Amino acid sequence: MLTLATTTPGEPEIFASLQGEGPSIGRPSTFLRLSRCNLACQWCDTAYTWRFTGDNRPHRDALTFERQANQIALAEEDVAARIAALPPVRLVITGGEPLLQGAALARLCALLPNMHVEIETNGTVAPHPALDPLVHQYNVSPKLAHSGNPAELALLPERLTGWSGNARAFFKFVVATDDDLAEVLGLQQQYGMTGDRLFLMAEGRSTAELRARQAWLADACVSHGLRFTDRLHIHLWGDTRGT
Numbered sequence: 001m002l003t004l005a006t007t008t009p010g011e012p013e014i015f016a017s018l019q020g021e022g023p024s025i026g027r028p029s030t031f032l033r034l035s036r037c038n039l040a041c042q043w044c045d046t047a048y049t050w051r052f053t054g055d056n057r058p059h060r061d062a063l064t065f066e067r068q069a070n071q072i073a074l075a076e077e078d079v080a081a082r083i084a085a086l087p088p089v090r091l092v093i094t095g096g097e098p099l100l101q102g103a104a105l106a107r108l109c110a111l112l113p114n115m116h117v118e119i120e121t122n123g124t125v126a127p128h129p130a131l132d133p134l135v136h137q138y139n140v141s142p143k144l145a146h147s148g149n150p151a152e153l154a155l156l157p158e159r160l161t162g163w164s165g166n167a168r169a170f171f172k173f174v175v176a177t178d179d180d181l182a183e184v185l186g187l188q189q190q191y192g193m194t195g196d197r198l199f200l201m202a203e204g205r206s207t208a209e210l211r212a213r214q215a216w217l218a219d220a221c222v223s224h225g226l227r228f229t230d231r232l233h234i235h236l237w238g239d240t241r242g243t
């Protein structure tokens, strides 16, 4: 069984969209959003996938009513059938933290042999050995101090070393300030992350928030030879579930 997030109470969060972030930005993709996370980022835009009592964003009280029914367990065969019913494109598996459900994800991907599989992960969980050969690309987003997670939970040396040496892995750091940039540059040096596989992405859940940071961010990318990624879906559809 897989545990999925829901868009509206009871509806599993499987949807067709454009990949909004990272190396595959703009590609038509089917998204599968799984429930639960092992971290608790204070600015997480999908806290409903893991914070079932209370909200990590007190100003988002409008979400309160939705927390009652925000996850659903489905068999891998059922999930595969729902994905197969959408246009035959790439699959982006996200969450929450999808690698927490690695064995079940391996069973799902085995049912979708022709699908290009991309995984969005916080980078703290090793891919399940049965899943790893079925994954084409990992978009790894390690969490910096401003996420509010303790470094000993969020920045695991053995995991970061593993991702850095994995040619299928890209790094995508969420940044907001010069302190965040300095932290990224330190990690880049420590773990030998190459600039062509390292993206910076502004923290923000609205076009206004993103735009306010992106001039600074673009300069930082140019100065340090790093890649810039927007959050395309935010501009197109806002911070809306199922997009």
Ligand SMILES: C[S@@+](CC[C@H](N)C(=O)[O-])C[C@H]1O[C@@H](n2cnc3c(N)ncnc32)[C@H](O)[C@@H]1O
Residues within 6 Å of the ligand: 037, 043, 044, 045, 046, 094, 095, 096, 097, 098, 120, 121, 122, 123, 139, 140, 141, 172, 174, 201, 202, 203, 204, 205
């Ligand atoms: C919700 S996470 C799910 C996958 C996985 N847990 C992770 O963190 O990579 C998907 C992506 O959204 C990013 N994200 C979440 N909240 C954000 C925010 N407020 N601003 C910018 N990016 C955000 C995460 O860093 C990650 O790259």
Ligand SMILES: Nc1nc2[nH]cc(C(=O)O)c2c(=O)[nH]1
Residues within 6 Å of the ligand: 017, 018, 019, 020, 021, 031, 094, 095, 120, 233, 243
């Ligand atoms: N369109 C779109 N692109 C995305 N890329 C990564 C996402 C995520 O939440 O992991 C995401 C998302 O939620 N929507």
Ligand code: SF4
Residues within 6 Å of the ligand: 037, 038, 039, 040, 041, 044, 045, 046, 047, 095, 096, 097, 122, 143
């Ligand atoms: S790791 Fe990802 S899903 Fe988990 S709290 Fe952070 S941004 Fe949200």
Ligand SMILES: [Mg+2]
Residues within 6 Å of the ligand: 045, 046
């Ligand atoms: Mg998202």
